Amino acid sequence: MEGKRKRKLSVAIITFNEEKNIADCIRSVETVSDEIIVLDSLSTDRTKEIAKSFSKVKFFESPFPGHVEQKNKAIGFCSNDWILSLDADERADDSLIQSIEAFLESENVLADGYKIARLTYHLGHWIRYSGWYPLRRYRLFRKNAATWVGENPHDYIELKSGSVGKIMKGDILHYSFIDFSHQITTINQFSSIVAYTRYAKGERFSFFKTIFKPFGKFFEIYIFKFGFLDGIPGLWIAIASSFSTFLKYAKLYELDRKQIERPSNIRKEYGKN
Known part of the structure; x- marks a missing residue:
């Protein structure tokens, strides 16, 4: 062949x-x-x-x-x-x-x-x-x-x-996730990476985005992208996506207020070329 x-x-x-x-x-x-x-x-x-x-x-x-x-x-x-x-x-x-x-x-x-x-x-x-x-x-x-x-x-x-x-x-x-717990672990890690990357590029905490963006993400996934047709998994995905959006801004808050230098679950070599 x-x-x-x-x-x-x-x-x-x-x-x-x-x-x-x-x-x-x-x-x-x-x-x-x-x-x-x-x-x-x-x-x-x-x-x-x-x-x-x-x-x-x-x-x-x-x-x-x-x-x-x-x-x-x-x-x-x-x-x-x-x-x-x-x-x-x-x-x-x-x-x-x-x-x-x-x-x-x-x-x-x-x-x-x-x-x-x-x-x-x-x-x-x-x-x-x-x-x-x-x-x-x-x-x-x-x-x-x-x-x-x-x-x-x-x-x-x-x-x-x-x-x-x-x-x-x-x-x-x-085969992205072993189970829902694995998805939450991944969301926690990935939201840390996004927050850390955005902060390094100059983005800062926004109270308005922290409150309203998660709601928008839920409706985007569950309604506008037909997540409801995926049954219960679609609902869980929409909720998890909303939570992920919240975490990004919550971690930006920590970084912006100098409470941390970087999220604790990011590998130490991350961001170093």
Whole structure:
């Protein structure tokens, strides 16, 4: 099958303590990849051992300066012109693998980047509303035509000026949270990163935003993005999203009032290049 291909593919994955996820992530793309770059930020579990057990994996280690910075660093380690970027808790489904295979075998390339939908499994359901699906983002792209940008930890690929983008069939399957407790832990961590990043850029505490933004977020997710169609999980997602919005501003308050220098749950190397 690989003999028919007109181009080679690198898969880029960043990791930190992902021993429960990394093997399934790698297996999902083994057949279409020519190399799999795993850039690890000094895991203390078996992530390194598991990743290096796969013959196509090239394993690198680096302290973690931030999601955007680390993912761009992973791109730099890729030796092929085309890159598929995945998180360790993501998998490529069968339809996506077929689409990528067809792309690698095609004579002509019609775009510099391809957006792929992501389908998240949470609270025993595939979440198809709530603003979580299809949530298409560029994930397959030409190396010199794209870069990771955004506000940490909410990163995304941006194509460079003049580049052409298209949509690719298939889904990235996202096993984001073990359970609701895991979601709350993640919200706590990510809201700290957002508050810390925004404060460093000059944003300051706003009482008005702290009070009203969480309500707006709930109605956005549950009503305007049809979260109610996801049943009870959709309601939990809307409430959790509202809580996450509150936490960002509450932590800005701590930073703005000089009560803390940085949230206690941010890794010490975060923000250092």
